[in-house]
Amino acid sequence: MRYSYIIPRKKSIFTAEIRLVITFFSMTIFMLVGTYSFLLYKDTMFIKDKRLIENQKIVFQKNTKEMEAQILLIEKQNSLSQKIFTKNSVLKDSIKNLFDLVPQRITLSEAKLLENGLILYGITPNKDVYNFMLHAPLRSIFHKTYSSFYPAKGGWLRFVSTNYMDDETDEILDENKGEKHD
Amino acid sequence: MLKKLLYNQIYINIIASNKKTIIYVEEVGINGSSQNTEEVFETSQKQKINAFLLQNIKKSPIYYISLLDNSLAQGATPTCSSKDIAQFCDMGVVNHICYTKQWGYYTSKLDILELKNYYKVTGLDFIFSPFLLLVNFFKDKIAGELSLYVLIGIDSITLSIFKDSELFFAEAIDMQNQNEFQDELGIVDEENIEEDLSLDDSGINLDDIGADDEEMDSLDDFDDIEDLDTFDEMDEFAEDENEEISEVVMPDLSDGESSFGEDYHRFSLIQSAINKFYKDDRFSSDFIQQIYIADSIGINSELKKFLEEEMFLNVVIRKIDLPMEVCELAKAERK
Numbered sequence: 001m002r003y004s005y006i007i008p009r010k011k012s013i014f015t016a017e018i019r020l021v022i023t024f025f026s027m028t029i030f031m032l033v034g035t036y037s038f039l040l041y042k043d044t045m046f047i048k049d050k051r052l053i054e055n056q057k058i059v060f061q062k063n064t065k066e067m068e069a070q071i072l073l074i075e076k077q078n079s080l081s082q083k084i085f086t087k088n089s090v091l092k093d094s095i096k097n098l099f100d101l102v103p104q105r106i107t108l109s110e111a112k113l114l115e116n117g118l119i120l121y122g123i124t125p126n127k128d129v130y131n132f133m134l135h136a137p138l139r140s141i142f143h144k145t146y147s148s149f150y151p152a153k154g155g156w157l158r159f160v161s162t163n164y165m166d167d168e169t170d171e172i173l174d175e176n177k178g179e180k181h182d
Numbered sequence: 183m184l185k186k187l188l189y190n191q192i193y194i195n196i197i198a199s200n201k202k203t204i205i206y207v208e209e210v211g212i213n214g215s216s217q218n219t220e221e222v223f224e225t226s227q228k229q230k231i232n233a234f235l236l237q238n239i240k241k242s243p244i245y246y247i248s249l250l251d252n253s254l255a256q257g258a259t260p261t262c263s264s265k266d267i268a269q270f271c272d273m274g275v276v277n278h279i280c281y282t283k284q285w286g287y288y289t290s291k292l293d294i295l296e297l298k299n300y301y302k303v304t305g306l307d308f309i310f311s312p313f314l315l316l317v318n319f320f321k322d323k324i325a326g327e328l329s330l331y332v333l334i335g336i337d338s339i340t341l342s343i344f345k346d347s348e349l350f351f352a353e354a355i356d357m358q359n360q361n362e363f364q365d366e367l368g369i370v371d372e373e374n375i376e377e378d379l380s381l382d383d384s385g386i387n388l389d390d391i392g393a394d395d396e397e398m399d400s401l402d403d404f405d406d407i408e409d410l411d412t413f414d415e416m417d418e419f420a421e422d423e424n425e426e427i428s429e430v431v432m433p434d435l436s437d438g439e440s441s442f443g444e445d446y447h448r449f450s451l452i453q454s455a456i457n458k459f460y461k462d463d464r465f466s467s468d469f470i471q472q473i474y475i476a477d478s479i480g481i482n483s484e485l486k487k488f489l490e491e492e493m494f495l496n497v498v499i500r501k502i503d504l505p506m507e508v509c510e511l512a513k514a515e516r517k
Contacts, residue, residue, distance in 0.1 A: 003314055003515050005277045005294055008246060008307035013188055015243040 094141075103133040109158075117164040118142065123156045124149075130159055138163050187212060192245035194238055195508040196301075197478075198252055199336035200358045203231055206505030207238050220505065235304040248308040248512040249297060250315065250504065252338060254359065255290035258313040258352030262286045269464060279311075285349035287311040310511050312340040313352055318511065319476050319502055329472040330495070332452060335504065336479055339448060341455050343470065350468070351459040355451050357444075442484050449488040456493070471495065476502040 014022070091113065098118070102108055106129060110121035118138075124130040127149060139145050142163035152158040190211050197204040203225045209217045223231050239245050259270040262280035267273060271288050280286035289311060298306055316333040317324060324331065328345035337358050343351040456470060473495045475481075481499070489495045 002279065003511055004248075004308035004310055005251065005279065005289055006298070006306060006309050008515075009305060011244050011246075013243055018243075 097141075101134065101137045103129070105129050106134055114164075116166075117162065119163070120159075120161040122159055122161075123152055124159050125156055127157060130157070135161070141165075189242040189244045192238055192242050193509045193512050194235060194245060194247045195505045195512065196247065196249045197335070197504050197508065198225060198249065199338065200356075201225060202336055204336075204505055205231065205234060206509060208506075208509050209241065232303045235301075239304060246307040246512050246516065247301070247304055248310060248508050249301070249306055250335075250508050251289050251293070251297075251309050251311050252335075252356070253289045253293035253297075254354070254356050255293055256288060256311060256313075256354050258285060258287040258311075258342060258349055260285050260349040260351070281314065281317065282347070284347065287313040287352075308512050308515055310508055312338070312354065313342055315504070315507050315511065316340055316342055316476060317344075319500070319507060320474050323474055327472065328468045328470055329474055330452075330456065330470050331474045331476070333476045333502070334448060334479060334481055339451055339455075341452065343459060345468070351455075351462070353455050353458070355455065357447060357451065442482065445482050445484040446488065448481070449485055449492070452489070453493060473497050475499045478502045478504040 095111075095113070098111070099108075102122075106122055106124045108120055108122040110119075112119040112121075120134075120138075124134070130147070130149075135145065135147060138161060143166045144164040146162040148160045148162075149157045190209050193208040193210070195206045195208070197206075201224070203223045204220065205223065206220045207218065211217070221234055223234070225231075235247065239247075255276070257271060259267050259278070261267060261270075262283050262285065264273065267278060267286070267288075271278070275291055276288040277291050277294060278286055278288040289309070294309060297309060312333050312335070316331050319333070320331050323329065324344040325347045326345075328343065328350065331342050331344060333340040337356065339355040339357065341351070341353045341355070342349060452473075459470075471494075473489055475485075475497065477499050478501075480501075486497045486499060489497050
């Protein structure tokens, strides 16, 4: 029941001091939460970046391996090409030398270049010309030389000269064996 | 509920009069324990009063400042019907509260604003009517036969006449404003009382209370009139008196606060109020035999003597602690 002429004022538990304390704690909590959120965000971003970088690293490593493989292949190809070039040069020189070796009296009809040999077909006036003017230099170049003759028109002889070189590795092995024996 | 668990409740109760302002502070703890302090200030020391109030307010945010209305324009109406209230007060300028369907009390809206303005530093939560206080204090009596109930404050008197819980008459009197008595009785020596009293036309036989030497004998005879207490022996009076005898507090005669003059002043005011009741057509008159006095200041036995001897009233005096009663009202209002 109402007795008083006036209505009492509403009483708040939030006094000036409490409001100050609440404001202080609110600000502190807000700052802490803010800092925590910021750090959390940064941490998440860092983890995300880390994952991205790790993925990139993996991709790069993969690419590097691929590139290394490619480099290796290219190097091999390069060395092969150099080897081929060298071989070709050697072959070219060899052919040039070969044709230089062939005397004017002997006519070559065919020449087959093998990997480690040379087969020559031609016509020689006689065996002696062949033996002295062609067979001797061939023997000096190749390790094994086989010659076969059969008669051609006009008293000339057709010849087939088969020349082989031993493998260098075999030679090296042989040399090594020889050194060991020594 | 949370408030009660967190803070003590401070009830600040102000009883203001023209001279003194009593501030009673009750601090109710969280566990229900209470601690009381009371300070009395000169009413003119507004700064000290405000400082004391602020000092207590700071103790807890849950505080209630209650004030006992001392407005001159306050009163009570023996009805709560808006039509009938108009006979007693102008509803446009007063704040009226119905206590029951049978009666209510009011005070001036302007005075409330003035009080709010006076205590604007601390503010007010409750303003209680002294009529309400009086009825609460004598709630065990007002349901009885026609009786006059008087609340004697520092410089105010609040009267009401009840019969069977029905209000017949009510009046609030500010003693300071009764110049015809105050100016004279406040200054005069006891020796001149006869002259002063001769100014009173209220029908009192001044010879009976004359202070001249010649008259002293007759005054002494008045002491014998204490035998009027034999009225108590009369069945119709003795019944209530015996019941209340333990409650009667006879104030210390050496107490300077309530002089003979003041008591006579009070008696005169009560007498004139009763006369007003008898003469006013608005009130259904009946003969008053019983008077209950709530004494907050410690009145002398003279007043009782006057009332008994001059008006043949059966007097019952109860000591009242006004600030504490106001505090109880504030607590009740909060519930």
